[in-house]
Amino acid sequence: MRIAGTSFTDSMVSQLNLLSTRQYQLQNQASTGQTISAPSDDPAGMALALNLQADNSAVTQYSQNISTLQNRATIAGNALTSLQTIEERASEIATSADGTATPAQLQANASEVTQLIQQAAQLMNTQDGSQSVFGGTASGSAPFTVSTDASGNVTAVTYSGNTDVAPAAVSQIATINVDAPGENNSGTGARGIVSDSRYGADLFNHLISLQNNLLSGNTSAITSTDVQNLSKDSDNIIYQIASNGAAQTRLTAAASFASSQQSGLQQSLSSVAGVDLTQTLTHLTQANNAYQVALQTSSQIMQLQQYVLSTLP
Amino acid sequence: MLGLFNTLNLGARALTAEQVGVEVTGQNLANASNPAYARQTVQFQTSTPTPSSIGMEGTGVEAVSIQQVRNQLLDGQIQSESSVGGYWNSQQTALQNAQTQLNEFLNLNSTSGTSGATTGTQGLSSQLNNLFNAFQSVATSPTDPSARLSLVDSAQTLASTFNQTSQNLSTLNGLLNTSVGNDVSSANQLLSDIAGINGQIAKATASGGNANDLVDSREQDLENLANLVNIQTTSNSDGTVSVSIAGQELVTGNKLSDTLATYDSGGGNLLVQTATSATPLTLSGGSIQGTIDARDGTLAALRNNLDTMASSLITQVNGIYKNGYNLNGNSGADFFTGSDAATIGVNPTVVNDPSQIQASGVANAGGDNSVALQLAQLGQQPIAALNNQTLSGAYAQDVQSFGNALSNANDQVTNYNSVNTMLLNQRDSVSGVSLEEETTNLITYQKAYECSAKLISTVDEMLQTVVAMKNT
Numbered sequence: 001m002r003i004a005g006t007s008f009t010d011s012m013v014s015q016l017n018l019l020s021t022r023q024y025q026l027q028n029q030a031s032t033g034q035t036i037s038a039p040s041d042d043p044a045g046m047a048l049a050l051n052l053q054a055d056n057s058a059v060t061q062y063s064q065n066i067s068t069l070q071n072r073a074t075i076a077g078n079a080l081t082s083l084q085t086i087e088e089r090a091s092e093i094a095t096s097a098d099g100t101a102t103p104a105q106l107q108a109n110a111s112e113v114t115q116l117i118q119q120a121a122q123l124m125n126t127q128d129g130s131q132s133v134f135g136g137t138a139s140g141s142a143p144f145t146v147s148t149d150a151s152g153n154v155t156a157v158t159y160s161g162n163t164d165v166a167p168a169a170v171s172q173i174a175t176i177n178v179d180a181p182g183e184n185n186s187g188t189g190a191r192g193i194v195s196d197s198r199y200g201a202d203l204f205n206h207l208i209s210l211q212n213n214l215l216s217g218n219t220s221a222i223t224s225t226d227v228q229n230l231s232k233d234s235d236n237i238i239y240q241i242a243s244n245g246a247a248q249t250r251l252t253a254a255a256s257f258a259s260s261q262q263s264g265l266q267q268s269l270s271s272v273a274g275v276d277l278t279q280t281l282t283h284l285t286q287a288n289n290a291y292q293v294a295l296q297t298s299s300q301i302m303q304l305q306q307y308v309l310s311t312l313p
Numbered sequence: 314m315l316g317l318f319n320t321l322n323l324g325a326r327a328l329t330a331e332q333v334g335v336e337v338t339g340q341n342l343a344n345a346s347n348p349a350y351a352r353q354t355v356q357f358q359t360s361t362p363t364p365s366s367i368g369m370e371g372t373g374v375e376a377v378s379i380q381q382v383r384n385q386l387l388d389g390q391i392q393s394e395s396s397v398g399g400y401w402n403s404q405q406t407a408l409q410n411a412q413t414q415l416n417e418f419l420n421l422n423s424t425s426g427t428s429g430a431t432t433g434t435q436g437l438s439s440q441l442n443n444l445f446n447a448f449q450s451v452a453t454s455p456t457d458p459s460a461r462l463s464l465v466d467s468a469q470t471l472a473s474t475f476n477q478t479s480q481n482l483s484t485l486n487g488l489l490n491t492s493v494g495n496d497v498s499s500a501n502q503l504l505s506d507i508a509g510i511n512g513q514i515a516k517a518t519a520s521g522g523n524a525n526d527l528v529d530s531r532e533q534d535l536e537n538l539a540n541l542v543n544i545q546t547t548s549n550s551d552g553t554v555s556v557s558i559a560g561q562e563l564v565t566g567n568k569l570s571d572t573l574a575t576y577d578s579g580g581g582n583l584l585v586q587t588a589t590s591a592t593p594l595t596l597s598g599g600s601i602q603g604t605i606d607a608r609d610g611t612l613a614a615l616r617n618n619l620d621t622m623a624s625s626l627i628t629q630v631n632g633i634y635k636n637g638y639n640l641n642g643n644s645g646a647d648f649f650t651g652s653d654a655a656t657i658g659v660n661p662t663v664v665n666d667p668s669q670i671q672a673s674g675v676a677n678a679g680g681d682n683s684v685a686l687q688l689a690q691l692g693q694q695p696i697a698a699l700n701n702q703t704l705s706g707a708y709a710q711d712v713q714s715f716g717n718a719l720s721n722a723n724d725q726v727t728n729y730n731s732v733n734t735m736l737l738n739q740r741d742s743v744s745g746v747s748l749e750e751e752t753t754n755l756i757t758y759q760k761a762y763e764c765s766a767k768l769i770s771t772v773d774e775m776l777q778t779v780v781a782m783k784n785t
Contacts, residue, residue, distance in 0.1 A: 004352075004745020005345045007738050014734055037418050039716030040408075040723060047713035049419055050438045054705040057442035058692070064446075065453045131456040137673070137680035139456075139640060164675065166682040168453040172693060175686075273419055308749050311756075 005305070012298045019291040026284040029275045036273040049273045056265040058172065063258045066170050070251050072128045073178040077244045079126045079133065080193070084237045086120050087203065091230045094210055097222045110153075110214035117154045117207045121146045124182050124194060134193055135161030136181040143182050144204075153211060157204035159183040165190045170254040171261075178247045180240060193240050200229070201236035314365050315372070317779070321772050323373035327765035330357060333376040334758035341746045342755075349533035351383045351744035353525055381525040385548075387740045388532060392539040392546070394733050396598030399540035401725040403603030404611075407489055408719040411612050414481035417712050437478065437619075438712070440471040441626075441705055445692030451672050452685035456640065461667035468659045472649070475623050479654035482616050486582075489608040493583045494575050496541050496601045501572045501588075503538040504556065504563055507531055511553035512567030518552040528552075542573070542585075543598035559594040561587050582608065611718040616654075618711040623654040625698045629691055637671030637684030644671060 029035055039046045093109045101109075125142040126133045135143030143161030148154055163184040167175035177190070184192030194203040206229040213222045315323065337355045344350035356378045362369040417436035447464035454460045510531040517524040531554065538544055538556070545557040549566060556564040563571050574588040585601060586593045596602040627649040634648040646669070651657040663669050674683030692704065699707035 002742040002745070002747055002750070004741035005748040006348065006745055007741045009346075010737065010741075011734070014730070032420075032422070034419060034421055037420070038412055039415075039417060039712050040412060040719035041716075043713045043716030043720055046417075046419065046716050047709040050417075050709035050712060051706060053419075053438065054442050054692075054709075057439065057446060058449075061446035061449045065449055068450075068453045129454065129457050131454065131680050135680065137455075137675065137678040137682075139642075139677055139679035162678060164678060164681060166452075166455060166680055167686075168682065169449060169686065169689065269421065273421060305748055308752050311752070 008298075008301055008305075012294070012301075015294050016291070016298075019287055019294060022287045023284065023291060026280055026287055030277065030280050030284060033275050033277075034273050035275050045272050049269060052265055052269045052272065056262060056269065059258050059262045059265060062169065062171055063255065063262065065168055066251055066255045066258060069168055069170070069176060069178050070248065070255070072133065073244060073248045073251060075126060075128050076133045076178065076180075077241070077248065079123045080237065080241045080244055083120060083123050083193075083203075084234075084241060086116050086123070087230065087234050087237055090116055090207055090210060091227070091234060093214075094222050094227045094230055097214060097219050099219055101219065103217055106214045106217050106219070110211050113207055113211040113214060114152065114154055117157065117204065117211065118146060120194070120203065120207070121157055132161065133179065134182040136179075137164040137166050138162040153215065154208055156208070159195070163189050163192070170251065171257065174254065176247060176250055176254065178244070178251070180243070191236070191239065191243075193236070194233075196236060199236050199239075200232040202229070203233040203236075206230055206233055314367075315363060315370055317772050317776055319363070319372065321769060321776075323371075324765050324769040324772065326360060326373040326375060327768070328762060330355075330374045330376045331758045331762040331765060333379070335755065335762070337379055338751050338755045338758065341751050342748070345746040345748060345751075347529075349529045350746065351381045351525070351529055351532075352746045353379050353381050355379055379523055379525065381523075381528060382744050383528070383532075384740065384743045387736060387743065389546075391733070391736050391740060392536055392544070393598075394729065394736055395536050395539040396543040398726075398729040398733055399542075399600035400598045400603035400606075401722055401729055403492070403600035404607045405719070405722040405726050407485070407604060407607035408611055408715075408722055410485055410488075411482060411607075411615060411715070412719055414485055415478060415615070415712075415715070437471070437474055438705060438708055440467070440474050441708065442692075443467045444471050445689055448685055448689035448692075451670065452682040452689050455672050455682040455685060456679045458667060461670050461672075464670060465659065465664055465667050468648070469664065472651075472657045472659055475619065475654040475657045479616070479619060479623075482612065482619070483655070486608060486612060486616075489604050489612070490581060490583045492604050493585070493601055496604070497573045497575050497585060500538060500541045500601070503534050503541070504572060505569050507534050507538070507554070507556060508564045508567055508569040510534065511564065514552045515567060524552060539599065541599045542596055542601050559596055561590075561592060561594065563587070607722075611715060615711065615715050618707075620653040620655075621698065622704060622708055622711070623657045624652055625696050626704060627651060627657060628698075629696060630688060633684060633687045633691065634671055636674070638673045638676045638678075638681075639671045640668040640673075640679045642677040643669075644676070646671060 028037070036042045036045045036049060090113060093113060097106060097109060121144045124134050124144045127141060130141070132138075132141060132143050138161045140160060143159055145158050145160065146154055147156045147158070159182050161182050163181045163186050165177050165179045165181060167177040170176050180190050180193050182193055183195035184190060185195060185197040187198060191199065192201065195201055195205075206226060210222060210226045210230070213219070213226060334355050334357075337353050341352050344352075355376050357374050358377045360372045360375045362371050364370075415436060417438060444464075444467045447460070447467040450460040451457075451464050510527050514524040514527050514531070517527065535544070535546060535554070535556070542558055545560075547555045547557075549555060551566070553566045554564075555562055555566065558573070561571065563569065563573075571590060572588040573585055573594070574591075575583040576586050576591075576593070578584045584593065584605065585596060596605075630649055631647045635645055638644045639646075646662060647660055648663065648671075649657055650660055672685035672688075673679055673681040675681045695701040695703055696707070702710065
């Protein structure tokens with residue numbers, strides 16, 4: 001085959017271009033750690049990567065949901081433990097208010113119970129950010145309102161919340177409900193914390209009754225009614241604490257599931273779009289060598305052409 | 314016998330012939346780097362012999378013609394390959410531009426948010442994920458103002474990315490139309506040049522001259538024209554070439570019978586027809602058709618898919634959202650405004666006051682999250698308008714089919730480059746100037762010239778001897 005003068009330079013330029021492009025691509029892959037950057041690099045791989053990204057992003061959001069819920073569950077759990085302490089003290093007072101107690105003692109106990117009611121109401125108005133923890137899903141910040149008479153005794157504690165709860169998503173298929181309504185006397189739905197007609201729980205009214213009986217010195221009513229009632233309240237609070245604990249356990253499990261899912265997705269992503277560094281660097285070295293060889297042989301051929309010209313007489 | 318005078322003439326003819334040889338070699342060497350040039354060779358022929366008593370006797374050499382070394386088959390192949398190259402190169406350029414405008418690039422190293430989660434891409438895909446995540450946050454903390462604010466933020470970012478992408482792709486569509494227009498005027502210029510050169514070639518051929526250099530120019534024009542639009546050529550006996558595009562003969566000999574023009578096929582999208590007869594042309598290759606196919610095929614599909622996705626998002630989100638209640642207990646408003654990728658926006662009421670977000674399913678129960686939860690789950694749900702795919706799944710598929718189109722164009726351009734390089738090398742091996750060959754020829758002509766000059770001086774000495782014989 002005849003080789004024209006321009007064939008050399010044309011081939012050389014196109015060959016060097018090809019090798020430069022290859023070096024550029026490999027260098028880019030090595031520095032970004034990715035084999036896919038643009039859709040055209042690997043269309044199917046890109047689509048897979050986008051889907052994995054979407055899953056990964058959703059799982060990341062579930063982790064955030066879980067940590068928000070864990071916060072709220074901890075706040076609720078702490079409030080419930082304190083509530084339990086209040087109820088225990090009230091039960092102690094009720095048990096001690098037998099016929100042997102002096103009227104002065106009963107009066108003192110009555111004012112302690114009043115204090116306990118105020119404390120309990122405060123606890124039941126606990127907030128997580130802008131939302132009441134024990135108000136159901138109702139708007140407004142303080143679901144429990146305490147009414148007192150002229151002498152400061154509590155006459156009523158009213159609940160302005162509702163009986164609904166809002167479950168939140170912790171994975172694609174699971175929702176967890178960490179909240180319980182303050183009161184639920186509707187006969188259905190989540191168990192109310194201080195009041196639930198199904199279980200005979202009605203903490204505030206029972207405490208008010210105790211307060212009133214202490215004030216009037218009606219110890220027999222305390223022994224016959226209030227003690228039993230408060231024990232139902234105690235059971236209800238224990239149930240709530242256990243249920244809060246269970247929710248926290250489920251959240252911990254959901255968090256570890258999300259985190260293992262996340263690391264699995266990250267692994268899939270890097271196997272789809274990530275780079276095998278050893279392989280890439282080896283290919284890069286090969287491309288570098290080929291580029292150098294192409295440059296060397298080209299310059300040798302150029303020198304030969306020079307020689308041909310020098311043979312002219 | 315020739316005699317001394319005729320031998321002198323023989324030497325003179327040889328000098329002339331070798332001089333032509335040196336001239337042609339010079340021309341070849343001068344054009345060694347001109348890609349349109351086909352090397353020329355001198356055809357030598359022994360001049361008419363004279364009868365003599367000892368038989369026919371030679372009278373030397375004559376340069377009878379200068380011929381161009383061309384292979385028409387290779388020229389034709391390069392022309393048609395040029396159309397293939399023009400077609401795929403213009404597709405590649407258009408789609409690469411669209412890929413940049415779509416801005417969907419994977420970046421495994423980017424991180425954002427407090428959790429340090431990878432966002433992965435810079436385009437619509439990650440913003441769509443962010444929107445549904447923001448719905449999740451509102452569902453988890455329905456009354457939290459910061460969750461509501463970040464939902465408004467995500468929705469606004471997504472909407473403006475839709476708007477921007479749609480706008481960019483529409484601008485690109487306009488640029489492609491401009492490019493079709495420019496290519497058509499270039500093609501017309503080339504058609505007129507070819508007709509002009511045809512005229513000169515016909516004249517040169519008629520007067521018995523050679524038109525080698527004009528043929529080179531015309532060949533280059535034909536290849537440039539083929540790059541723009543697929544052409545059919547017919548060689549005529551007078552050396553001219555007729556050019557047809559999509560069955561319409563536009564150059565006949567030295568006559569330009571018609572030119573190309575663009576016409577609006579609707580929506581400002583330009584197609585090609587003949588200028589005078591206004592016959593729409595179905596082009597099959599070349600950069601004009603490549604641009605048209607990129608515009609009406611892949612790019613149109615991408616724009617259409619973005620619109621479908623935006624309108625599905627608007628309809629689906631609003632359908633659920635309308636039934637929700639905001640923190641003031643009001644219901645019935647839309648979350649997204651607009652109807653497609655260009656017009657999608659977030660309801661300004663919500664932007665001004667995130668408490669207006671209708672996340673609750675029950676009036677006056679701000680802590681209820683049922684609507685926000687449904688909206689968050691919408692991200693995982695198949696949607697009928699998107700062939701029962703999720704929004705992000707449908708988008709990933711759109712990106713994939715777009716990527717396939719560009720990746721195919723890239724492969725085709727690579728193929729074209731290697732085929733074209735091979736054809737050009739083949740043509741160069743026939744028509745290209747070889748420096749070694751020409752240098753060697755130069756030496757041959759020079760030596761032959763020197764020897765012929767020697768012959769003349771020898772005959773001259775002989776004649777002097779003859780003249781000197783008379784004096785003695």
